[in-house]
Amino acid sequence: MADIVSTVVANYNYWIYITLMMIGLYAIIAKNNLVKKIVGMNIFQTAIILFYVSIGVKKGATIPILEHAHGGHGYGVVHAAEYANPLPHVLMLTAIVVGVATLGVALALAIRVYNEYNTLEEDEILAQIREE
Amino acid sequence: MKIIGLIVAVLTGGLLVYAAEDFPAWSDPASPASTYLSPHFIEKTIEETSVPNIVTAVLADYRGFDTMFETTVIFSAGVAVFLLLRTSGPKTQQTRLYRHQLTGVTLRIKEGADLPPSDNFERIDRFWTPHDLIIKTVCRLLIPFIQLFGLYVIAHGHHSPGGGFQGGVILGASIILLAISHDLRTAVKRVAEKMDAVLCAIGVLIYAGTGALCLLLGLNFLDYKALAPVLHVDSIMARSHGILIVEIGVGIAVMFTMIWIYNNVSSGGKYNQGL
Numbered sequence: 001m002a003d004i005v006s007t008v009v010a011n012y013n014y015w016i017y018i019t020l021m022m023i024g025l026y027a028i029i030a031k032n033n034l035v036k037k038i039v040g041m042n043i044f045q046t047a048i049i050l051f052y053v054s055i056g057v058k059k060g061a062t063i064p065i066l067e068h069a070h071g072g073h074g075y076g077v078v079h080a081a082e083y084a085n086p087l088p089h090v091l092m093l094t095a096i097v098v099g100v101a102t103l104g105v106a107l108a109l110a111i112r113v114y115n116e117y118n119t120l121e122e123d124e125i126l127a128q129i130r131e132e
Numbered sequence: 133m134k135i136i137g138l139i140v141a142v143l144t145g146g147l148l149v150y151a152a153e154d155f156p157a158w159s160d161p162a163s164p165a166s167t168y169l170s171p172h173f174i175e176k177t178i179e180e181t182s183v184p185n186i187v188t189a190v191l192a193d194y195r196g197f198d199t200m201f202e203t204t205v206i207f208s209a210g211v212a213v214f215l216l217l218r219t220s221g222p223k224t225q226q227t228r229l230y231r232h233q234l235t236g237v238t239l240r241i242k243e244g245a246d247l248p249p250s251d252n253f254e255r256i257d258r259f260w261t262p263h264d265l266i267i268k269t270v271c272r273l274l275i276p277f278i279q280l281f282g283l284y285v286i287a288h289g290h291h292s293p294g295g296g297f298q299g300g301v302i303l304g305a306s307i308i309l310l311a312i313s314h315d316l317r318t319a320v321k322r323v324a325e326k327m328d329a330v331l332c333a334i335g336v337l338i339y340a341g342t343g344a345l346c347l348l349l350g351l352n353f354l355d356y357k358a359l360a361p362v363l364h365v366d367s368i369m370a371r372s373h374g375i376l377i378v379e380i381g382v383g384i385a386v387m388f389t390m391i392w393i394y395n396n397v398s399s400g401g402k403y404n405q406g407l
Contacts, residue, residue, distance in 0.1 A: 011155065014152040015152075018145055018149055022144065023141075025141050026141040029133065029136065030133055030136075032133075055156075055163065056166070057158070057159045059159040059161060060161075061161070063293070064174065064187055065185045065291070065292065066178055066186070067184075078174060078175045079175070080166075080171030081161050083174045086174065086190050089187045090187055090190045093187065093295070093298075094202040096297075097202075097206060098205050100301075100390070101389060101390075104210075104393035104394075105212050108212070108216040108217050108396065108397055109216060111217060112217065
């Protein structure tokens with residue numbers, strides 16, 4: 001029993017990312033309002049960012065910027081175990097900015113839909129489409 | 133729909149929890165993500181590129197292709213928002229009203245006539261909103277420092293956390309803050325719409341152009357070693373400088389795309405009023 005509890009507690013980053021991701025997925029499917037769906041999409045994206053960044057963590061390591069290395073000398077021997085994994089940081093750094101840009105596109109689409117149907121509720125839009 | 137959503141979310145969540153058992157433990161240095169390529173980046177970056185910030189080096193050098201297309205995605209998003217929303221809107225009315233902010237005198241400008249040369253006039257029409265003096269003054273004091281910090285983040289990305297994406301977002305946010313605290317018209321007067329469009333394309337062009345220049349100088353696309361004879365440095369420093377050049381390109385592209393998207397989304401493409 002204590003074994004299971006310690007594994008569950010030790011991997012808490014996965015539980016948080018799964019919870020966040022499922023909140024986002026539920027919002028995308030179940031919410032009726034288009035803006036709430038977009039918010040759900042963003043929560044989903046945040047979960048993925050959290051997952052990647054948490055994978056890059058190493059015990060006892062610091063941020064992936066070499067110490068005492070200004071000017072390109074005097075840094076000594078670099079050990080990979082002393083620095084966190086830089087790859088997830090690189091991937092998520094671009095993903096955050098791209099996420100903001102795609103959020104802009106999603107909101108622009110929502111504005112166009114609103115201009116066309118005067119509502120952002122999905123069922124009302126579908127009812128108007130069926131009437132036509 | 134709510135029940136279907138709940139079932140899908142619980143099922144997917146269950147699968148992910150089941151899969152999480154096979155994931156490496158939290159902060160395990162021997163996890164698959166931290167072996168293979170990542171130790172090479174950490175140990176060799178300073179020798180190969182002379183950049184202490186490994187994230188910057190991987191972003192703009194080792195994974196330069198990826199970053200170039202990420203910048204293209206951001207540019208495409210800006211263009212997509214513009215094409216979706218921008219409407220030409222009604223032409224300016226024949227007679228416009230302007231108020232001189234210092235004296236409160238309101239001028240009526242007939243069609244074809246020009247304003248007296250002064251920055252203190254503001255347009256009065258149905259989109260005019262009253263200003264809040266405290267917010268306006270505080271933002272006016274803050275914005276130069278925000279922009280200075282943005283430039284520092286871009287320029288110092290080799291040695292501290294930062295780079296083109298982060299600095300570009302900070303610079304873009306400073307102009308968006310101007311649009312929120314004053315109004316959209318003030319921000320557009322500072323950064324015109326054409327400037328947004330042209331400069332976010334120029335940012336991508338700087339990046340791709342650096343890559344093409346390396347190609348022309350005889351090495352692979354985005355292999356900054358080829359820039360060494362042009363910049364009069366050795367091949368390691370050439371990689372460091374090449375990273376800075378493309379980071380500046382990224383910064384310009386991101387900054388103006390953020391402003392462009394904000395202007396279009398906040399005004400619904402009409403450019404008459406912000407939030």
